[in-house]
Amino acid sequence: MSTVNSLDGRVAVVTGASSGLGEATAELLAARGAKVAVLARRTDRLDGLVERVTAAGGTALALGVDVTDADSVHAAAARVQDELGTADLLFNNAGVMLAAQIGDVRADLWRRQVDVNISGLLNAVAAFVPQLRASAAERGVADLVNTSSIAAQNLFPTFEVYCGTKAFVTHYSRNLRAELGAQGVRVAVIEPGIVRTELQGHVTEPNAVEWLDETFKTLEVLEAADVAETVAHLAALPARVNLERVTIMPTAQAA
Template sequence: MSTLAPTTPLRDRVAVITGASSGIGEATAEKLASLGARVVVVARRADRLQNLVERIAENGGTAVAIAADVTDTTAVQAAADRVEAELGGADLLFNNAGVMLPAPIEERAAGQWQHQIDLNIAGLMHVIGAFTPQLVRAGQERGVADLINTSSIAAQNIFPTFAVYSATKAYVTHLSRHLRAELGARNVRVSAIEPGIVGTELQSHVTDQGALDWLEGSKKSMEWLTAQDIAETIGFIAALPPRVNLQQVTIMPTAQAG
């Protein structure tokens, strides 16, 4: 028996979610499917994507898994071509894949710097480049399409040892503003989501002891956001009337000061 919500404001929409194998991407895929969208989940871990697709189907939704590394421009284009061929193209893109690897700048952790730049910036651009033609066409045909990018409160606030990560997220926020000016007149809404601390796998990649200590202290002093909190916000943004574009949304734990 279908367990789709009684109201399905995203019915007939095709939503592509990157970084969908865990955390915010996974929760958002489930949320958008519950709102009626056909979701395409993209990440490297095929086994996790398959489990997600099966779970969405059990709950009455529709999902397709595409295993792809967003840093691989050829793989991303192949994913976009598949969405075009099988589903008629995307009209909602949640660009969510990313990594956070803080470290003091004097450590010269060049490999970590490059990994963050490759995934948070270059990967973002590969996905935007591949799917924007579909979004623009959907905006013309449907009257609305959505490009939603995951940034961070780190794009605005200062966190010692998070300089490179914060800079990549500042790029995401500023890029989103420019793309909104470029694409808004073509009925493509562009939004940047700037969460504070969210409990996801993102923290599990951190190796710097100072950053780990700071994260552990913050967990004891406040209740972190959940991936579901962000997913609810994405669903809200996508279901707004076509005339409404939330350009930039900052979502913070109530007790997080900065």
């Protein structure tokens, strides 16, 4: 039985689906009726996700993809169209968060964040926007949701490069909306505050680790499921409604 939140008939693609926001959102979209393609490098994690979705009566397709490899993303787009149908929802979520003192000159960490957070996002847009356009022309609406962060708007010492990549995601998304909105493709960017995911576990810079540890001890942070609900809500809105930018904060987080 359909509800106002139903996503029956939708074909959703989720990048960075092996954990965190991507994993939670993929499961929720499938539970709401969408057929879901889950993309990530860690295929062992994807297999478990597909098993859970299938056991709950949903449909999911696991695709091992590195978003920094444009050919890999385009090949995944072709498989989605062949096996699930034309995608009409892309949750562009793959990303990394790393910290370093500027004086340490960690160019490897800088490149990794630029490659995944910017180039990877652009690769997914390039691969799937043709399908989103086709879906919008057929059914009147399609959705592209990009994951940014409150880091796009705020100051976090040692996370300068991460903040810069997320500022790109936010501004790029708002500009992209100006082009795609007239074609029926809604573009939204979400900017979560502190969320409990695996991203924090990749941070090694001592001051950043100390700050994160203290934050998680003293603040009731967001859970991945909270962000997943937001993505599902965006996709279920009437075709005439586009929330272009959504900031999602823990109630007690000031900035």
